[in-house]
Amino acid sequence: MSIRGIGVSPGSVYGPAVVVTTALITPPGERSDDPAAVESAVAEALESVAADMEARAARAEEHAKPVLEATAMMARDPGLVFAVGSFAADGHGPVDALYLAVEQYCALLAGLDAYMAERQTDLRDVFQRAAARLLGRPAPGVPEFDEPSIIVALDLAPADTATLNPERVLGIVTEAGGVTSHTAILAAQLGIPAVVRATGVLSASPETLGLDGATGEVVVNPDAGVAAVLGARNEHRLALQAVAQGPGATRDGHRVQILANIGTVDDAQRAAKADVEGSGLFRTEFLFLERTSAPTVEEQTATYTAVFEAFAGRKVVVRTLDAGADKPLAFADLGAEDNPALGVRGLRLQRERDDLLTDQLTALARAREATGAEVWVMAPMVATAEEAAWFAARCRDAGLPTAGTMVEVPAAAIRSGHLLAACDFASIGTNDLSQYLFAADRMNGALAHLLSGWQPALWELIVATVRGAEGKPVGICGEVGGDPLLALVAAGAGVSSLSMAVGKVGSVKVSLARHDLDTCRAMLDAVLASTGPEQARAAVVDLLDAEVAELLA
Incomplete structure (x- = not known):
């Protein structure tokens, strides 16, 4: 029996299944007068x-x-x-x-x-x-197991995922979760092959499993032949990745920077050990969340300094505080909004609370000066040229010479030339851009097909952004950036950098290294000519190098 899920951490493995069967506690309906x-x-x-x-x-x-x-x-x-x-x-x-x-x-x-x-x-x-x-019940968690195994669960709690031993856990398969869940992120960081959204794997009662964390394929109780194929596929993938070292580039030498997404100092220190050219997305909001008061300039400076030192001369792209009505902060509460996803968030909050932005830019400038790092700073949720120019001026006044903008709303993509007139670069957040383009809530599973990175309309906006930039760097830091097939389409569109979880770096580099730029452009044309995501993906698969198609498609 074969099940197709979403591959979130590459690698092909086979082994015994350990099923997590923790019963969820539901409210008992008890009342109390105390x-x-x-x-x-x-x-x-x-x-x-x-x-x-x-x-x-x-x-x-x-x-x-x-x-x-x-x-x-x-x-x-x-x-x-x-x-x-x-x-x-x-x-x-x-x-x-x-x-x-x-x-x-x-x-x-x-x-x-x-x-x-x-x-x-x-x-x-x-x-x-x-x-x-x-x-008075036992705490939930993964059961003990003696031999290296594949964990199967409805979903894994972050506390359980974080303590998994990669020497004992061959792979992870869940029925729930998503590409940005803790299961996905930590599996990629630890190098554990993982597949999420594998619907039906629990009801299949697996004794053994085979999985491919690149393609999303899960095989229940595979025979020896399937197990051997998975093992050979993994060895072949690792051999190709060993060859595709160094800066990211297509087969004919067209450069595409390969960068890492990070959120904390620990993330930075882990990512800096990988074969990446820096960080394309440093999410700074983790410094601010779950606090009753904003972090001081000194606290922020210490954190930013540690991150910049970890990358030792490599580029770090910093996203300033991305918070607001839909990411409530106790010390920056502007009140309830009827539709917070479309409300005062990102740069809009920064303009309302100028003190928060001033402190953050001051701390970033101090850390840059202390380390000599290559620091690029960008604002989230920019929609107009006036907003982009205002933010760029604030950065430069603070001593941060390289200022950019996120492209997360369709208006920014359509008018990218005007936004970038005052900016040095742009980074496309494909997750938010897809949500706003299709008016589809990312957390609504029934609308997931609209949010696929293969949607041709999304690529119309990516192409518009790159063309409007007129040669200024345009990167991608959404989930599209870590997909080895979509990375080819991005190269064809003229995207200059891709930022992703470090566990996806090898597959993306291999994919780029096996195709020339003309093929990547043909793939982009095929996507734009398609009527939907399934047709778009199939058209790209038809153009793939045979080895890449076997290993990654």
Whole structure:
């Protein structure tokens, strides 16, 4: 039996399956007439979860610490306990009050960019762990196993994914999750082959599994022949990746910079060890989230300095604070909005709270001066030429000479020439650009087909952005950047850099190195001539080098 999911971390493996069968706790519907006791019980359970996460972090490998510490921070969020108190005052029991508070937070997260929206999984894991304590049940988690195996689950909590041992875990298959889930991100960082959205794998009751984390193929109970093919495919892929070292380029030498997406100092230190040319997206909002006050200039300077030092002379593209109504900050709350995804977020918030931007640019300039780093700074959610010019002027006044703009809304793509008149570069955030182009919520699974990176209309806007730039660098830092086939289409469109999770670097470099620029341009033409994403992908596959088609398509 073969199942097609979404490959999120490349590699082909075969092995025994370990199925995670944790039963989810649901609200029991209990009532209470003692709100203070309810709030106290929940606060104690949440503190216990936080302490457990911190203890795990103390024992964990460096890559796992940030995830575990972030889970602890969620459990200790005073706003969560405050929300529990309001539901307790309405007569709900401990588990019900906590559930309602968590779901209230999740509703806020659902409107964020893809990365932050996936944090709903983290928060619901906090609920499951705290609810288990309140009910006296065992905590959820991955069962113990003795031999190297493939983990199969509906989804994996970040606390479980972060502590996986890559020497014991051959691969990961989940029915839920997405390309920006913790499962996907950490699997790519650890080099564990992984497939998400493999619908039906649990009901198939697998004893063994084969999977290809590049193509998304999952084979339930494969025979020896299939297992051998998967092993040979993986060896072949690794051999090709070993050849495709150094700067990213097509077969005929057309350069496409290969960069890494990062969000923390730990991310930077891991990514800097990989064969990348720098970072194409440093998400700085992680410094600001889950805080009651903004980080000081000194705190920010220390963090930015550590990131720039990790890349030691390589380019780092910094995205300034991407927050606002759909990414609420306790210290920058401008009030509720009817449609926060279309509200005061990104650069719009920065203009309302000029002090936040001033401090951030000051800290970035100090870190740049201290390290001599090549720092490019860009603003999120730019829609007009006036906004782009305002931001670029602010950067240069602060001592940051290379200023750019994100292209995340169709207006920015269509008028890129005007936006870039005052800017030095642009970076296309394909996740948001797709959402706004198709009026489709990224978290609505029923609309996922509209958000495919293979949509021809998306590529119309990418082409428009590059043409309008008139030779100024235009990169991609959305999920499209890490797809080895779409990387070819991007090269054909004239995109100058691609930024991705480090685990995808090898496959993208191989794909580029096996095709010349004329073929990439033919692939772009084929996509633009297509009527939908399936036809577009099929047209590109028809033009692929045979080896790449076998390994990556």
